[in-house]
Amino acid sequence: xxxxxxxxxxxxxxxxxxxxxxxxxxxxxxxxxxxxxxxxxxxxxxxxxxxxxxxxxxxxxxxxxxxxxxxxxxxxxxxxxxxxxxxxxxxxxxxxxxxxxxxxxxxxxxxxxxxxxxxxxxxxxxxxxxxxxxxxxxxxxxxxxxxxxxxxxxxxxxxxxxxxxxxxxxxxxxxxxxxxxxxxxxxxxxxxxxxxxxxxxxxxxxxxxxxxxxxxxxxxxxxxxxxxxxxxxxxxxxxxxxxxxxxxxxxxxxxxxxxxxxxxxxxxxxxxxxxxxxxxxxxxxxxxxxxxxxxxxxxxxxxxxxxxxxxxxxxxxxxxxxxxxxxxxxxxxxxxxxxxxxxxxxxxxxxxxxxxxxxxxxxxxxxxxxxxxxxxxxxxxxxxxxxxxxxxxxxxxxxxxxxxxxxxxxxxxxxxxxxxxxxxxxxxxxxxxxxxxxxxxxxxxxxxxxxxxxxxxxxxxxxxxxxxxxxxxxxxxxxxxxxxxxxxxxxxxxxxxxxxxxxxxxxxxxxxxxxxxxxxxxxxxxxx
Numbered sequence: 001x002x003x004x005x006x007x008x009x010x011x012x013x014x015x016x017x018x019x020x021x022x023x024x025x026x027x028x029x030x031x032x033x034x035x036x037x038x039x040x041x042x043x044x045x046x047x048x049x050x051x052x053x054x055x056x057x058x059x060x061x062x063x064x065x066x067x068x069x070x071x072x073x074x075x076x077x078x079x080x081x082x083x084x085x086x087x088x089x090x091x092x093x094x095x096x097x098x099x100x101x102x103x104x105x106x107x108x109x110x111x112x113x114x115x116x117x118x119x120x121x122x123x124x125x126x127x128x129x130x131x132x133x134x135x136x137x138x139x140x141x142x143x144x145x146x147x148x149x150x151x152x153x154x155x156x157x158x159x160x161x162x163x164x165x166x167x168x169x170x171x172x173x174x175x176x177x178x179x180x181x182x183x184x185x186x187x188x189x190x191x192x193x194x195x196x197x198x199x200x201x202x203x204x205x206x207x208x209x210x211x212x213x214x215x216x217x218x219x220x221x222x223x224x225x226x227x228x229x230x231x232x233x234x235x236x237x238x239x240x241x242x243x244x245x246x247x248x249x250x251x252x253x254x255x256x257x258x259x260x261x262x263x264x265x266x267x268x269x270x271x272x273x274x275x276x277x278x279x280x281x282x283x284x285x286x287x288x289x290x291x292x293x294x295x296x297x298x299x300x301x302x303x304x305x306x307x308x309x310x311x312x313x314x315x316x317x318x319x320x321x322x323x324x325x326x327x328x329x330x331x332x333x334x335x336x337x338x339x340x341x342x343x344x345x346x347x348x349x350x351x352x353x354x355x356x357x358x359x360x361x362x363x364x365x366x367x368x369x370x371x372x373x374x375x376x377x378x379x380x381x382x383x384x385x386x387x388x389x390x391x392x393x394x395x396x397x398x399x400x401x402x403x404x405x406x407x408x409x410x411x412x413x414x415x416x417x418x419x420x421x422x423x424x425x426x427x428x429x430x431x432x433x434x435x436x437x438x439x440x441x442x443x444x445x446x447x448x449x450x451x452x453x454x455x456x457x458x459x460x461x462x463x464x465x466x467x468x469x470x471x472x473x474x475x476x477x478x479x480x481x482x483x484x485x486x487x488x489x490x491x492x493x494x495x496x497x498x499x500x501x502x503x504x505x506x507x508x509x510x511x512x513x514x515x516x517x518x519x520x521x522x523x524x525x526x527x528x
Contacts, residue, residue, distance in 0.1 A: 070156070117293075180214050201270035223255060267295070334510070349436055363422060369387065370389075376475055388434075389425030447477060451479055478517040480498065483517055
């Protein structure tokens with residue numbers, strides 16, 4: 001969990017990550033090591049500038065909202081009546097009411113923590129915090145109006161509330177998009193980060209941060225005791241030089257000295273850190289005094305945030321992970337979304353489907369549809385429909401092509417230039433048009449709009465035990481792996497994404513995947 005601070009910032013170095021071996025005595029409880037003053041000046045703090053940008057964008061959104069609410073409800077000159085709020089003989093113009101509401105609303109977003117540094121770059125969490133703060137604010141207005149018998153114009157609130165939510169979320173989205181663009185383009189607006197832990201955990205954390213620049217943490221220093229085992233091959237491309245002797249244990253004083261020497265602005269402590277709980281507590285105090293963020297990796301991978309809760313039991317901080325469970329009500333909601341979505345898709349896309357069917361028939365006079373037995377929910381079998389994108393003898397020719405399989409893991413069969421695909425089939429696969437008949441499978445209840453890829457029985461036979469968890473939900477037309485790289489992902493990556501979906505299903509997640517599917521369909525890569 002991040003430890004909040006107003007830490008000073010500077011642009012991260014683009015050079016290799018370095019391993020430092022600062023010497024220094026162990027920190028004795030109650031004894032404070034010498035902590036040098038941070039050399040990074042406040043005026044270089046990009047995070048402070050970004051927070052002020054959030055304040056400015058929020059102010060513009062709130063002003064626009066209340067102005068439109070005023071004009072929409074009362075008109076520019078109050079010609080629609082009720083332009084004043086009357087209460088116990090006092091009359092107040094709604095223009096003044098709007099001014100008070102706007103200032104209070106704007107300040108409340110700060111008090112509620114909707115502009116906290118930890119939210120920078122994290123869209124879903126930021127939007128949730130902004131929405132929650134706004135709903136609480138308007139709920140308070142409703143309660144106060146009822147308690148004091150204020151004749152507050154309901155039409156005014158009915159306009160301001162939804163408009164405010166939309167404007168605030170869109171404003172934050174614009175800021176966030178600009179920030180992520182800067183990070184991906186030249187790795188600017190990022191925090192110089194030090195990673196502390198044991199060898200393997202530290203290297204994996206460094207690589208993960210380097211691969212996901214949107215997190216805003218640029219690892220410039222790694223600090224870990226050298227292990228006896230060699231660095232895994234997949235991590236050898238990380239430019240890290242280790243100078244710590246085998247078995248030497250990092251010290252709090254050494255960590256602090258290295259952090260300040262390298263102008264570190266955030267420190268990531270891996271889940272396998274060699275520090276004791278007392279040392280971590282003391283380290284957090286010194287980092288807070290130096291305005292360096294402390295971020296602790298719990299090691300709970302592939303678990304969505306809403307399932308993780310912190311609890312204090314017996315005076316100790318515990319992390320509670322909720323058990324994934326698709327209850328009856330959640331199944332009903334998901335099935336309702338499937339029925340409405342598939343009916344709407346079949347109705348809207350029927351002209352496209354007719355044109356595709358005609359194109360397939362005109363090409364080789366073969367059948368338009370291709371039905372293939374797939375494995376569905378809890379191992380059930382069903383016939384999945386597709387527009388035919390291969391020649392009619394494709395299954396017979398597959399055996400001769402097995403040696404050219406490009407998929408890792410020997411479970412799936414993939415070829416970028418599969419000779420069995422027809423000329424129209426290449427177009428259908430490029431834009432996923434061959435999948436359209438599966439809306440019929442969804443309507444019949446055999447598939448869902450969103451879910452793991454429906455596997456063949458021969459693929460299921462090769463599954464390891466844990467991979468069978470993919471079958472705990474209905475297979476989908478689209479899913480996490482389809483919107484995260486499609487066929488460019490290897491088998492292990494696809495399984496990991498599918499299992500994450502199974503473990504963390506939600507209505508919001510389905511909605512986001514459906515929206516991302518539109519982008520993935522028109523993406524130039526991953527479809528073959």
